[in-house]
Amino acid sequence: MRRYLAVALLALFSLESGASESANGSFTATKSCEAFSSFAKRANPGEVKVAAGTAYTVREINKTDYDWLRVEVPGAQPSLRWVQRECGTPSLDEKQSGRPAPEASGEVCSAPNQQDSYVLAITWQPGFCEHAKYNGKKPECDAMNSGALEAKTLSLHGLWPNKKECGTQYGSCNGPAFALSKDTIEKIAPWMPNFFYERSFGAYEWNKHGKCQSLPPDDYFIKAVSAVRVVNESEVGKIVLGNTGKSFKVQDFFDRVKKRYGDKVADTITLVCVQRKYLQEIRVSLALDFNTERDLPQMVANARPAGPRVLGCDDEIYVEAAGKN
8 A cells, every 4th residue: 555655646746847837927816725835745834825816926837738836925935836726817828828829939039129018127125135035145235234225216126028929038138248337327326226336236137138128238227217217206106115114005005006097007017025015026017119208107108907916915015114123
């Protein structure tokens, strides 16, 4: 009997680890379900569960006609967990959802100037620095945690060109080398504080994302921080900055944005949390021809809806202050 059980478990494990496929998209839980590090072994370190109403980023499916999805659960150790499909509603890229899609080889997904939209990723720097395992490699975080650097604005994480058939894999294109003028660095450093100290993060963002669009590095980063400035000066920025050291409810956040700008603007925004309650990022969906010269409704005009309004957040979100709390 023990031999039979061992063989059965080995077969289950082989199905889980060997037949899985990478996937892109989101999974919105409709009920509370266990999130397994291994569904074959029913292993669940920390007794983690997905929360009803919360959207999670999908990284893998167990097979083409999948019944398990591997999602990111912020705060869990390990963070990648398997969840049964019946526990929620998946929204995957066309290739995984059963609909026909163009073939997107690695070469196609790294061909520059093929983007059809953008995502503006905006960091709430204290929320990132407090929870990221940067091991002394982020001097701006050391300065922020010591109180030497204040968090007075939202910060630029990146401006990401998107290509529909490639999903999040569109990137790492060939293009001009990373180089910025002194004037550009002085303009963008207040909005991307790593530039106060070094150039490594800017180079990373350029090599991964910036090379896939046509603007030269100076223009690309100036446009990216101009977009952050628009959000910072909008109702979105007012809510975040006005609640530093406090919390806000997700529903209240979107109600305020809708009251000020309408549903279409609110639908372009996703809030991203760590450990389910700490604000770490705001993502804004942008059209291919987005303009940063006016206010938020004009900037997000013609943008596709973002999809999930939260990733990894509970109903209430805490906005951490800079420095030791």
